[in-house]
Amino acid sequence: MINRFWQREAPRPARTAALGFTGxxxxxxxxSGFAQQGGERxxxxxxxxxxxxxxxxxxxxxxxxxGWDKLQIHVVSTTASSRxxxxxxxxxxxGPAEKLRxxxxxxxxxxxxxxxxxxxxxxVPLASSLDLHNFDGDVQVQRLQGDVGVESGGAPIxxxxxxxxxxxxxxxxxxxxxxxxxxxxxxxxxxxLYFISPTGTDLRAGTTSGKIVFEGDFxxxxxxxxxxxxxxxxxxxxxxxxxxxxxxxxxxxxxxDPEVPLRSKPRRLASYPGTAWTANAGKATVELTxxxxxxxxxxxxxxDNDGR
Amino acid sequence: MAEQLRGMTVGxxxxxxxxxxxxxxxxxxxxxxxxAAHAGRCEFxxxxxxxxxxxxxxASRLERQDPPARVWVNIRAAMAAEGLLSxxxxxxxxxxxxxxxxxxxxxxxxxxxxxxAEECGFCGVxxxxxxxxxxxASRLELSDPSPRVWANIRATLAAEGVIHExxxxxxxxxxxxxxxxxxxVAAMAGVIFLGVLLLGGPQVSKRAQxxxxxxxxxxxxxxxxxxxxxLLERSYRxxxxxxxxxxxxxxxxxxxxxxxxxxxxxxxxxxGPDSSLAREYLQGAYIRKAEVLSSxxxxxxx
Numbered sequence: 001m002i003n004r005f006w007q008r009e010a011p012r013p014a015r016t017a018a019l020g021f022t023g024x025x026x027x028x029x030x031x032s033g034f035a036q037q038g039g040e041r042x043x044x045x046x047x048x049x050x051x052x053x054x055x056x057x058x059x060x061x062x063x064x065x066x067g068w069d070k071l072q073i074h075v076v077s078t079t080a081s082s083r084x085x086x087x088x089x090x091x092x093x094x095g096p097a098e099k100l101r102x103x104x105x106x107x108x109x110x111x112x113x114x115x116x117x118x119x120x121x122x123x124v125p126l127a128s129s130l131d132l133h134n135f136d137g138d139v140q141v142q143r144l145q146g147d148v149g150v151e152s153g154g155a156p157i158x159x160x161x162x163x164x165x166x167x168x169x170x171x172x173x174x175x176x177x178x179x180x181x182x183x184x185x186x187x188x189x190x191x192x193l194y195f196i197s198p199t200g201t202d203l204r205a206g207t208t209s210g211k212i213v214f215e216g217d218f219x220x221x222x223x224x225x226x227x228x229x230x231x232x233x234x235x236x237x238x239x240x241x242x243x244x245x246x247x248x249x250x251x252x253x254x255x256x257d258p259e260v261p262l263r264s265k266p267r268r269l270a271s272y273p274g275t276a277w278t279a280n281a282g283k284a285t286v287e288l289t290x291x292x293x294x295x296x297x298x299x300x301x302x303x304d305n306d307g308r
Numbered sequence: 309m310a311e312q313l314r315g316m317t318v319g320x321x322x323x324x325x326x327x328x329x330x331x332x333x334x335x336x337x338x339x340x341x342x343x344a345a346h347a348g349r350c351e352f353x354x355x356x357x358x359x360x361x362x363x364x365x366x367a368s369r370l371e372r373q374d375p376p377a378r379v380w381v382n383i384r385a386a387m388a389a390e391g392l393l394s395x396x397x398x399x400x401x402x403x404x405x406x407x408x409x410x411x412x413x414x415x416x417x418x419x420x421x422x423x424x425a426e427e428c429g430f431c432g433v434x435x436x437x438x439x440x441x442x443x444x445a446s447r448l449e450l451s452d453p454s455p456r457v458w459a460n461i462r463a464t465l466a467a468e469g470v471i472h473e474x475x476x477x478x479x480x481x482x483x484x485x486x487x488x489x490x491x492x493v494a495a496m497a498g499v500i501f502l503g504v505l506l507l508g509g510p511q512v513s514k515r516a517q518x519x520x521x522x523x524x525x526x527x528x529x530x531x532x533x534x535x536x537x538x539l540l541e542r543s544y545r546x547x548x549x550x551x552x553x554x555x556x557x558x559x560x561x562x563x564x565x566x567x568x569x570x571x572x573x574x575x576x577x578x579x580g581p582d583s584s585l586a587r588e589y590l591q592g593a594y595i596r597k598a599e600v601l602s603s604x605x606x607x608x609x610x
Binding site for chain 1: 410411414550552553554555557558559561562565566568569572573576583585586589593596600603607
């Protein structure tokens with residue numbers, strides 16, 4: 001599947017690892033009644049452990065994963081063609097599921113994009129961790145406390161209210177992450193990256209030709225590293241924030257709105273342009289880097305007013 | 309006065325003069341055994357050295373910060389009173405100059421700074437001094453420690469249990485093959501990839517050879533990555549016909565973007581070979597391209 005090779009530190013909850021290799025072999029029995037389905041809607045509810053690990057691999061289609069308060073996993077899959085199969089596997093095979101694996105398969109390699117489509121709606125326990133690969137089609141993940149990994153090709157990814165480690169990658173699709181509370185890694189080649197009110201202490205993001213928009217306060221002691229190649233970067237932050245900021249672009253400009261009260265600070269001189277500032281006590285660390293894109297630092301109020 | 313005190317005790321000597329001459333360097337930790345030796349023989353110089361060392365030690369514990377603004381005001385007032393500063397130099401224009409000085413030195417467009425520096429002798433000297441410092445500083449080499457240093461640090465940290473060694477990026481990449489579904493093309497790419505890693509791969513790249521300013525280790529890494537990308541790209545071109553048009557379009561768009569980035573970085577390095585950031589970007593673009601090509605090959609093998 002796309003991006004399985006891509007480097008990221010895939011979140012691996014200790015609970016899953018504790019199952020052990022032998023246990024996995026014994027428990028890896030296909031979930032009866034779910035294989036060999038196609039061109040129709042399938043719905044199933046499974047009893048789940050407190051923090052199950054859910055893995056979903058899909059070719060094309062819309063995928064929505066929501067956390068809920070029940071210790072159950074509710075799966076709805078809809079295939080567009082009878083030549084698509086949905087394979088489902090739970091571990092252990094009896095009792096509350098600690099692992100759930102869902103995978104879409106095309107029986108023929110010549111299926112059109114439309115025929116390869118499988119849509120998923122998953123509702124999972126709040127503490128679930130998720131590993132999701134969907135090449136083409138929107139992905140939405142909402143309200144999860146576990147670690148989340150999402151990889152996609154050309155379609156947008158939207159993640160809201162995830163508090164675990166979040167690793168998101170796309171080829172061309174935009175990535176929008178709202179109110180994340182854990183560590184965030186987001187990367188794309190051509191997609192735009194949006195971060196809205198993150199509260200975690202580690203955020204690293206990069207895109208080649210997309211732009212990056214950051215909107216929110218910088219959390220004290222947190223570390224932010226944002227990088228673009230030729231896309232612009234817009235940071236909207238509170239004038240009351242406390243952070244050290246280094247912004248550098250080889251060919252682009254670094255533009256600071258005077259409403260953001262930053263003090264210039266001595267910086268290490270280097271062979272590329274760079275600017276270092278401090279806001280208030282400088283508690284957070286922010287590094288903005290671009291090759292030829294421009295970097296804009298704006299007050300949060302401008303974001304509201306402009307509606308960008 | 310020191311001479312007088314010396315005369316009251318054992319009397320000044322040539323050794324005392326030599327002690328005086330070497331004292332500053334000794335206190336700067338530059339090493340001067342004659343100073344220490346004389347301090348041991350001469351009661352006065354010994355006491356003086358101990359006092360100074362105590363002052364240095366105490367001073368080192370003080371928080372390093374700028375003096376309060378009133379100190380600068382007093383200094384400026386004293387200098388003005390002694391005629392060292394013209395009255396005009398303490399004007400609002402000077403304060404505006406100092407407020408905008410950092411931005412000016414950062415390259416921002418603040419023509420008032422240069423204009424004031426021409427009008428005010430004191431500020432002009434300050435600006436020229438700072439510009440000279442910047443010029444000199446820019447000539448200093450900014451280079452990371454050698455890979456061996458990092459390797460030793462990492463090994464030490466790992467031995468002490470401070471960190472746990474992780475697989476390298478590419479080794480980690482290959483590790484994923486354990487979990488692949490049958491994908492002969494991707495596996496073949498992996499074998500090629502591994503071969504390149506183990507054997508080092510061909511060492512020739514005209515574009516990279518032109519980049520003479522790379523450190524040897526950086527150049528080797530870049531050459532290796534370029535070769536990996538070339539092999540992967542060849543496999544990809546052979547397999548892309550099997551992709552659906554939508555998938556092919558997605559990968560093509562990404563690869564085109566990365567190719568543009570690579571060209572841009574190479575051009576930038578040609579224009580300014582000292583740009584370490586451009587080199588970082590170039591290496592990063594190649595690695596990203598290798599990742600995308602690998603993903604494409606795996607996808608094609610499904």
